Amino acid sequence: MNSLEANTRKTKSKGDVRSLRLSGNVPAIVYGGNEQNEKVSVSKKILKSLLDKEGFLSSIITLNVDGKGQNVLPREITYNVISDEPTHIDFLRVVPGVKIRIEVPVQFINHETSPGLKRGGVLNIVRRKIELKCPSEKIPEIITIDLDGIEIGESFKISSVKLEEGVSPTIQGRDFVIATLAAPTVMKEPEKPAEAEATEGEEAPADGKEATPVAEGDKKEGEEKKASEEKK
Known part of the structure; x- marks a missing residue:
């Protein structure tokens, strides 16, 4: 169980609360049970370290107010809209049997x-x-x-x-x-075998026989011979 030190505060005005925050503390209220509400303050640095822990708002902690411990549950936390720093926190007293x-x-x-x-x-x-x-x-x-x-x-x-x-x-x-x-939204296509990639795009001869590559020089000579025969 986590523990947190707190001090009784006697702030009466907005100026008092502002001074409390400037000194690195966060004002808080302890309520619930048969006891009266308590105005307290906690260290902002320590509070932020506890807030970083998963499940803090659903975990019972021991709040030591001026050395006197009591089990409480963190409830509503107010944050500064610009800096996102905690500016106030409520603690609910844990009373056995109460749901x-x-x-x-x-x-x-x-x-x-x-x-x-x-x-x-x-x-x-x-x-x-x-x-x-x-x-x-x-x-x-x-x-x-x-x-x-x-x-x-x-x-x-x-x-x-x-x-x-x-x-x-x-x-x-x-x-x-x-x-x-x-199921995944996009299915992965199976990879093609290396041989299939190498032959992809090649056209097979009409008679099924293997095509014989023609050299560039032989191709040119054949075209000139065909043109000469047509003139005759």
């Missing part, structure tokens, strides 16, 4: 052992994330799809994913598709 909705990323493994991909098949990913409803203490970090042995034409549906007890997709009533392994 929450969360999007969990899908990961595909064993591409190299899929016969369909080896034959040029294309993996069409319909959903890169799946929204689940689950207890806060049973949040899966990632949903793994195994491509081992998968042939062209096969598909992956939510029914093929093994979820823990109490965890279910928010989409109910249909077995939706996560991905399919489709």
